[in-house]
Amino acid sequence: MSQVEKPTVVPLEHPRESLLREERLPHIWCSGCGIGTALNCFIGALERSGLPLDKVAIVSGIGCTGRAAGYIKLDSFHTTHGRAIPFATGLRLANPELKVVIFSGDGDLIAIGGNHFIHAARRNIDMTVICVNNFNYGMTGGQAGPTTPAMAKTATSPYGNSEHPFNLPYLAAASGAVYVARWTTLHVRRLERALTEALLKEGFSFVEVISPCPTYFDRMNRLGEGLDMMKFYRESSEIAHGLDPRKADIDLGGKIIVGKFIDIEKPTYLDFQQEIQARMEGEPS
Amino acid sequence: MNYWRKPLDIERIKLPRGKVYLIEERCKGCNFCIEFCPVGVLAASERFNAKGYHLPYPQNEEACTNCGLCEVICPEFAIYSLPRDGKEEEPRE
Numbered sequence: 001m002s003q004v005e006k007p008t009v010v011p012l013e014h015p016r017e018s019l020l021r022e023e024r025l026p027h028i029w030c031s032g033c034g035i036g037t038a039l040n041c042f043i044g045a046l047e048r049s050g051l052p053l054d055k056v057a058i059v060s061g062i063g064c065t066g067r068a069a070g071y072i073k074l075d076s077f078h079t080t081h082g083r084a085i086p087f088a089t090g091l092r093l094a095n096p097e098l099k100v101v102i103f104s105g106d107g108d109l110i111a112i113g114g115n116h117f118i119h120a121a122r123r124n125i126d127m128t129v130i131c132v133n134n135f136n137y138g139m140t141g142g143q144a145g146p147t148t149p150a151m152a153k154t155a156t157s158p159y160g161n162s163e164h165p166f167n168l169p170y171l172a173a174a175s176g177a178v179y180v181a182r183w184t185t186l187h188v189r190r191l192e193r194a195l196t197e198a199l200l201k202e203g204f205s206f207v208e209v210i211s212p213c214p215t216y217f218d219r220m221n222r223l224g225e226g227l228d229m230m231k232f233y234r235e236s237s238e239i240a241h242g243l244d245p246r247k248a249d250i251d252l253g254g255k256i257i258v259g260k261f262i263d264i265e266k267p268t269y270l271d272f273q274q275e276i277q278a279r280m281e282g283e284p285s
Numbered sequence: 286m287n288y289w290r291k292p293l294d295i296e297r298i299k300l301p302r303g304k305v306y307l308i309e310e311r312c313k314g315c316n317f318c319i320e321f322c323p324v325g326v327l328a329a330s331e332r333f334n335a336k337g338y339h340l341p342y343p344q345n346e347e348a349c350t351n352c353g354l355c356e357v358i359c360p361e362f363a364i365y366s367l368p369r370d371g372k373e374e375e376p377r378e
């Protein structure tokens with residue numbers, strides 16, 4: 001008896017699915033938030049880099065951006081607020097085979113975690129730091145932080161922010177980072193390429209991703225929805241590879257300088273340690 | 286597709302063709318894919334998903350070049366493209 005054959009339907013899935021904890025999707029991020037696009041580009045970069053995935057760990061702190069570690073199917077760690085970098089430093093030093101990536105927000109990495117950031121860069125610890133900069137603390141209701149532009153309105157600066165912000169590429173470069181780039185969530189192809197380069201770079205690499213926060217920062221400053229911010233990036237970004245990063249300040253509503261600013265070679269913390277160990281072993285006792 | 290200047294090798298070069306797929310329950314209606322598709326394949330439909338977000342749909346699928354931009358710009362991992370020919374043609378269940 002012949003049976004009626006059913007056509008084989010190939011089950012289709014999103015091409016990024018193998019690296020996503022898809023049972024947790026949809027994620028918590030608001031409509032028009034850029035964090036998901038930044039994560040999407042990061043996963044693309046990871047695939048392009050060819051790194052063995054069982055040797056990659058991702059570490060996040062606390063914040064909307066800090067949730068990223070929970071959506072990616074790697075060894076991922078959601079640490080306490082501000083402590084992603086020291087946690088990652090421990091991972092890297094205890095297991096030098098690992099490629100360690102930190103994916104977190106401006107508040108987590110640069111406010112409460114600011115000291116860890118500059119010292120990890122100074123020591124040239126081999127890690128990739130990806131900072132999604134949305135100019136405020138999204139998760140806790142849109143407070144001002146160290147990247148909030150002067151005069152910008154936030155929940156804690158309703159009449160305008162009277163502080164100067166950090167310029168993150170300049171901070172990273174001055175602290176000793178060997179790779180420094182900035183892109184926005186509109187520049188998906190260039191961002192993916194920069195993240196690939198950062199992942200393959202030896203030493204402390206840093207990529208800033210300028211991102212919309214339509215729920216807090218953009219709304220409080222009447223900048224519109226996520227899509228309006230993406231259009232703003234299209235009109236107001238200026239690519240300036242190799243620019244001295246001190247010239248890459250961001251003013252509210254002003255142009256956004258993007259590009260690769262720093263790409264240099266320098267011995268890492270572990271290089272020095274290995275050299276010291278070799279010397280000690282070579283010395284007569 | 287409309288060309289501002291017709292490429293000289295248009296007869297010889299086969300443009301890749303793509304088909305877009307949407308995972309409806311993930312979409313949050315941000316419209317990034319609609320705005321930034323380089324060839325205007327997508328448009329906002331009247332339909333919405335269980336959370337009330339308006340979904341994009343391929344109004345002009347013939348033009349899709351399988352460039353994958355919608356796939357990487359989507360913050361929700363909700364949309365992607367595949368080559369139009371071959372077994373990938375089967376619709377998503």
Ligand SMILES: Cc1ncc(C[n+]2csc(CCOP(=O)(O)OP(=O)(O)O)c2C)c(N)n1
Nearest residue numbers: 063064065081105106107108136137138139
């Ligand atoms: C020790 C400690 N202090 C404060 C908080 C509250 N808190 C949670 S997230 C956050 C800031 C997050 O900002 P950012 O890193 O920029 O992430 P975003 O939400 O903007 O992505 C703060 C202050 C906390 N969780 N722990």
Ligand code: SF4
Nearest residue numbers: 029030033064138213
């Ligand atoms: S509050 Fe802001 S940063 Fe957090 S998910 Fe919403 S839009 Fe994104």
Ligand code: SF4
Nearest residue numbers: 322349350352353355
């Ligand atoms: S794959 Fe490219 S051409 Fe096709 S719909 Fe997506 S963005 Fe448009």
Ligand code: SF4
Nearest residue numbers: 312313315316318359
């Ligand atoms: S980019 Fe993604 S979430 Fe936004 S409208 Fe398109 S499919 Fe939906």
Ligand SMILES: [Mg+2]
Nearest residue numbers: 105106134136
């Ligand atoms: Mg933030």
